Amino acid sequence: MIKNVWRLTSGRIALVVLAIIVFLAIFGPLLAPYQPNDSVGPQLTGPSAKHLLGTDYIGRDVLSRLLTGAGLSILGALLVAAIALVFGAVPGVLSVYLGRTFEWITLRVIDTLIALPFLVFAVAMTALLGNGVFQALFAVGFLLAPVFYRVSRAATLSVAHSQYVEAATLSGASTGWIVRKHVWSKVAPPVAISLSTTIGTGLVVIASLTFLSIGVSPPKATWGGLLATDLQYIAIQPYAPIVPIALILITVLMCNVLADAVRDTAGEAGRQLLNAKAAKKVARKAARRGQPGLVEGVASVEASAVPVPVPALHRESKELHDEPVR
Amino acid sequence: MSAITLTSRSTPAGARPRPDSRGSVVTLRLRRIAGALGRILLAFVPVFLLGSFFTYLLGSLSGLSPAYLQLGEGATPQSIHALNHKWGLDRPFFVQYVSWLGHVLSGDFGNSWVNGFPVSKLLENRAIISVSAAGVALLLGVVFGFALGALAARYQSTWVDRLITIFTSTISVLPPFIVGILLIDLFAVWLRWLPASGYLPMSAGFGAWSSHIILPAVALSFDTIADVARQLRVGLVTANRQNYVTGAIVRGLSGRRVFFVHVLRNGVGPSVAILGLKFPNLLGGAVVTEAIFQLSGYGQFAAQSAIKGDVPSVQAVLVVSVLLVVLFNLIVNVTLARLIPSSASRGL
Amino acid sequence: MSRFAETTVLESPARAPSPLDRPPIVLDVNDLTIRNSIGNAELVKRVSFSLRRGQTLGIVGESGSGKTLTVRAVLGILPRLLEQSSGTIDILGRRTSEFSKHDWVDVRGNTISAVFQDPGSYLNPSIWLGRQVTEVLRVKKGLSRKDAKAETLRLFEAVHLRNPQLVYEQFTHELSGGMLQRVLIAIAIALDPEVLIADEATTALDVTVQAEILDLLQELQETQGLSLVVISHDLAVVAQLSDEVLVMRSGEIVEHGLAKQVLRHPRHEYTQLLITEHERFGLEHFIGSERREASVG
Numbered sequence: 001m002i003k004n005v006w007r008l009t010s011g012r013i014a015l016v017v018l019a020i021i022v023f024l025a026i027f028g029p030l031l032a033p034y035q036p037n038d039s040v041g042p043q044l045t046g047p048s049a050k051h052l053l054g055t056d057y058i059g060r061d062v063l064s065r066l067l068t069g070a071g072l073s074i075l076g077a078l079l080v081a082a083i084a085l086v087f088g089a090v091p092g093v094l095s096v097y098l099g100r101t102f103e104w105i106t107l108r109v110i111d112t113l114i115a116l117p118f119l120v121f122a123v124a125m126t127a128l129l130g131n132g133v134f135q136a137l138f139a140v141g142f143l144l145a146p147v148f149y150r151v152s153r154a155a156t157l158s159v160a161h162s163q164y165v166e167a168a169t170l171s172g173a174s175t176g177w178i179v180r181k182h183v184w185s186k187v188a189p190p191v192a193i194s195l196s197t198t199i200g201t202g203l204v205v206i207a208s209l210t211f212l213s214i215g216v217s218p219p220k221a222t223w224g225g226l227l228a229t230d231l232q233y234i235a236i237q238p239y240a241p242i243v244p245i246a247l248i249l250i251t252v253l254m255c256n257v258l259a260d261a262v263r264d265t266a267g268e269a270g271r272q273l274l275n276a277k278a279a280k281k282v283a284r285k286a287a288r289r290g291q292p293g294l295v296e297g298v299a300s301v302e303a304s305a306v307p308v309p310v311p312a313l314h315r316e317s318k319e320l321h322d323e324p325v326r
Numbered sequence: 327m328s329a330i331t332l333t334s335r336s337t338p339a340g341a342r343p344r345p346d347s348r349g350s351v352v353t354l355r356l357r358r359i360a361g362a363l364g365r366i367l368l369a370f371v372p373v374f375l376l377g378s379f380f381t382y383l384l385g386s387l388s389g390l391s392p393a394y395l396q397l398g399e400g401a402t403p404q405s406i407h408a409l410n411h412k413w414g415l416d417r418p419f420f421v422q423y424v425s426w427l428g429h430v431l432s433g434d435f436g437n438s439w440v441n442g443f444p445v446s447k448l449l450e451n452r453a454i455i456s457v458s459a460a461g462v463a464l465l466l467g468v469v470f471g472f473a474l475g476a477l478a479a480r481y482q483s484t485w486v487d488r489l490i491t492i493f494t495s496t497i498s499v500l501p502p503f504i505v506g507i508l509l510i511d512l513f514a515v516w517l518r519w520l521p522a523s524g525y526l527p528m529s530a531g532f533g534a535w536s537s538h539i540i541l542p543a544v545a546l547s548f549d550t551i552a553d554v555a556r557q558l559r560v561g562l563v564t565a566n567r568q569n570y571v572t573g574a575i576v577r578g579l580s581g582r583r584v585f586f587v588h589v590l591r592n593g594v595g596p597s598v599a600i601l602g603l604k605f606p607n608l609l610g611g612a613v614v615t616e617a618i619f620q621l622s623g624y625g626q627f628a629a630q631s632a633i634k635g636d637v638p639s640v641q642a643v644l645v646v647s648v649l650l651v652v653l654f655n656l657i658v659n660v661t662l663a664r665l666i667p668s669s670a671s672r673g674l
Numbered sequence: 675m676s677r678f679a680e681t682t683v684l685e686s687p688a689r690a691p692s693p694l695d696r697p698p699i700v701l702d703v704n705d706l707t708i709r710n711s712i713g714n715a716e717l718v719k720r721v722s723f724s725l726r727r728g729q730t731l732g733i734v735g736e737s738g739s740g741k742t743l744t745v746r747a748v749l750g751i752l753p754r755l756l757e758q759s760s761g762t763i764d765i766l767g768r769r770t771s772e773f774s775k776h777d778w779v780d781v782r783g784n785t786i787s788a789v790f791q792d793p794g795s796y797l798n799p800s801i802w803l804g805r806q807v808t809e810v811l812r813v814k815k816g817l818s819r820k821d822a823k824a825e826t827l828r829l830f831e832a833v834h835l836r837n838p839q840l841v842y843e844q845f846t847h848e849l850s851g852g853m854l855q856r857v858l859i860a861i862a863i864a865l866d867p868e869v870l871i872a873d874e875a876t877t878a879l880d881v882t883v884q885a886e887i888l889d890l891l892q893e894l895q896e897t898q899g900l901s902l903v904v905i906s907h908d909l910a911v912v913a914q915l916s917d918e919v920l921v922m923r924s925g926e927i928v929e930h931g932l933a934k935q936v937l938r939h940p941r942h943e944y945t946q947l948l949i950t951e952h953e954r955f956g957l958e959h960f961i962g963s964e965r966r967e968a969s970v971g
Contacts, residue, residue, distance in 0.1 A: 108372050108373070108376060109376060111372075111373055112373045112376040112377050112380065114603075114606070115373050115377060115606055115652065115655070116377060116380075116644075116647075116648060116651070117606040117607070117608075117609035117651065118606060118607065118610040119611065119613040119614065119625075120609065120625065120628050120643065120644060120647055121610075121644065123613055123628060123632055124628060124632050124640050124643075124644055125384060126632075127629075127632030127633050127635075127640075128384055128385065128387070128388035128632055128635070128637065128640060129384075129387065129388060131633065204503075204504075207501075207503070208503050208613075208614050211503060211614060212613070212614065212617055212629050213633075214629065214632070214633070227503075227507060230507075231507055231510070231618060234507075234510060234511065234515055234522075235515060238511055238515045238516060241508075241511065245504050245508065248504065249499070249500070252501075253499060350837060350839075350840045351839055351840050351843055354840065354843060354844070355843070568795070569790070569792070569795035569796045570795065570796055570797055570799070572790075572796065573795075573796030573797060573858075574798070575751060575782070576749060576782055576783070576787065576788050576796075577783045577787065577810050577814075577861060578778075578779050578780070578781070578782035578783030578784060578810075578814055578865075579809070579813065579814075580779050581775070581779075587798075587801075587809070588798050591798070591800055592798070592799065592800055666800045667799075667800055667845055
């Protein structure tokens with residue numbers, strides 16, 4: 001699946017940027033020039049050679065705080081998505097197999113979770129359960145589970161009683177083979193899409209919580225916490241919030257782009273899209289070597305995206321266009 | 327052709343209505359109302375019950391008690407016990423839940439552990455602020471969402487459509503708290519057109535009130551605008567392709583009438599439905615926007631109470647928000663049923 | 675109702691019609707050609723026919739023969755990528771190529787109307803059926819709400835709906851196909867038009883219901899003085915109602931003449947093919963029925 005996404009330009013960009021961000025999250029504290037909680041310079045200065053992003057109201061280096069804070073925010077987001085996946089996908093898949101009552105109960109619970117105003121409950125859960133990091137991650141993950149419940153349930157339903165699974169079982173294929181070949185290709189893409197978007201959502205929610213000083217107490221550096229203090233001193237340093245905001249937005253954007261890339265390359269339509277791109281590549285190479293006949297077929301390939309060996313494309317696409325309109 | 331063979335087949339023009347026609351009309355109407363009521367009960371009551379149960383459970387799980395807040399560090403086990411008993415916290419869980427729920431349904435949210443005031447009083451003052459912000463945000467969402475969606479559908483596949491799509495995709499990823507900070511940066515700090523924080527009631531004048539409420543409302547509305555626009559565009563484009571539009575045109579109805587009576591009515595379905603789904607987000611987003619813009623509404627109250635460990639107050643806000651979501655979705659469903667009755671019978 | 679009187683004067687069985695009082699032409703199509711604006715394929719090629727008042731024209735052909743496109747051109751509702759590249763259409767003597775949008779709105783419903791296959795889909799699923807009829811009556815005829823409702827109920831009875839009061843308040847998903855077609859017909863005749871086009875109006879209905887609808891159309895033609903254009907791929911349907919028959923294939927007219935002639939002595943081999951295929955379903959039964967003999971004045 002990742003291989004397919006890589007073939008799309010948008011997918012490539014998303015994967016690269018996200019990889020960089022994760023790298024920063026893991027190695028941020030090591031890369032930071034100063035200790036994030038130490039007062040190392042004059043207060044509220046702008047960007048300078050010594051402090052690339054200036055200092056905050058206590059004199060701490062902003063860049064260092066940003067790099068250190070990346071860890072909590074990004075890795076936290078990943079953890080949140082993982083928790084949501086487990087809490088959602090497990091009941092989702094089981095709901096198809098464990099009978100009517102279980103199904104009805106879980107459906108009602110999920111309906112309720114969707115109806116709950118998200119942040120209010122996240123705040124309440126975190127604070128009431130001890131106001132710690134783990135409570136925060138758990139609360140957010142739990143509240144984001146419905147998406148995975150729905151997606152995994154839908155995917156399981158579409159595969160569970162499908163004929164090709166039954167046929168494969170009858171013809172003696174092993175369960176492992178069935179799962180890998182049929183179930184995985186149906187279930188993995190939607191789950192991957194939801195995973196990508198949930199990571200983005202999770203990041204924003206964690207930033208919101210830390211902004212409110214919930215789940216993490218100062219002086220620990222977090223992106224949200226940084227924004228909170230930036231807001232207080234915004235009259236003096238109006239440009240301060242821009243960098244953390246940009247970081248958050250870029251991450252969320254890349255998560256969405258990744259999700260779109262997975263969606264575009266999944267299933268039948270995805271295979272056609274990739275084949276069309278491959279054909280285009282071949283035709284372009286051929287054109288450069290001077291074979292004009294194949295190039296004409298290229299334009300119609302894009303329109304019809306038919307997965308057929310290249311030389312036949314020209315003929316077939318012409319027929320498609322000549323079909324009489326009723 | 328002679329008239330004789332014809333009239334024997336057709337009913338004379340002035341025939342009296344059949345005896346059972348009145349009765350069957352009444353039956354039809356009753357059946358429809360019963361169906362609607364049944365669906366409402368089945369969909370919303372469980373959600374409210376589960377939501378309130380979860381809220382109360384949260385409070386219990388927290389292990390917090392008024393003792394922390396009122397007695398401080400030097401509390402003896404006896405005094406803690408006595409206090410818990412006074413507040414009814416030593417009863418079995420279900421008894422507490424049912425009793426609490428009963429009080430809630432009659433408007434009594436208990437007393438705050440912090441100062442003993444009835445929570446409902448504390449919420450009252452803050453209600454108008456939160457409701458104003460969310461209300462204006464909803465209004466913006468509907469007005470701009472509809473306008474953009476209708477434009478995109480009207481000029482489908484032209485640059486107008488593409489521009490609107492890019493715009494809505496962009497704003498849908500911007501979370502309220504980031505938008506809020508950016509808006510303050512732009513309008514309060516740089517341009518100095520609008521105040522950065524605070525709330526002024528309507529009594530201080532419409533201009534003053536709106537200048538304070540507009541930035542938080544805009545920050546909250548982006549998500550709604552984007553989704554309403556997208557759903558309306560899809561809905562209108564789909565409706566336009568349907569046969570009943572051809573049917574209406576063939577009857578000689580004007581383009582305007584076809585659009586407003588036939589296309590619009592069937593096309594708004596998805597966008598109205600999405601409002602119901604977006605409402606919880608609007609309420610939730612208030613938590614951060616109130617913090618950013620320093621509005622003392624429900625969101626602020628919830629956050630502060632949670633940090634202080636004032637369980638009844640937190641529970642009150644949670645259950646009120648669940649109630650609001652349920653009520654709002656009820657209104658949405660009723661509206662949808664009136665607009666598109668066939669969706670009601672299909673149970674959408 | 676007034677036209678009813680006219681028709682009896684012109685076509686009463688006591689007086690054999692002479693060429694001098696042949697009914698006027700209500701719809702005249704000449705050399706109509708419809709083209710796909712991208713790709714330039716001609717989907718309808720030089721089609722010509724005339725429809726006289728009170729008569730029924732049947733158009734028969736298989737899918738893709740161009741019969742539906744022809745009538746859509748007559749109604750002015752060709753799909754977006756198709757255009758009328760040559761030929762003329764005159765409705766009551768007015769040339770449609772000169773029509774403004776306003777003219778089309780005027781002509782549709784008042785002069786020319788249509789019913790289609792899958793009648794339910796041509797009605798708004800969210801509005802009471804009765805209200806869709808009153809809409810037409812109030813907007814185009816200026817009737818008051820009360821009068822429109824009364825007229826609607828009368829129309830519902832004219833199309834033999836058993837419980838007009840009930841149907842008035844029902845939605846499309848609550849009625850069967852046959853009843854929905856009656857509603858559609860009721861709307862189509864509400865403004866007393868000259869021409870009613872029935873495009874595959876009975877396809878997708880049960881056979882018994884088909885027969886009822888065809889009877890209804892014939893009855894309405896006689897009471898309202900309608901001129902009918904009946905389109906079908908089913909030769910039997912066309913044969914039952916038509917005075918004149920047009921056979922179309924691949925966008926062209928391959929045969930054109932009086933119904934009896936075409937069906938008894940087909941000249942083109944395609945028509946012969948259609949007839950022999952329908953013989954299995956007792957086509958002669960329709961061709962040789964007394965009803966047919968009597969109504970062809």
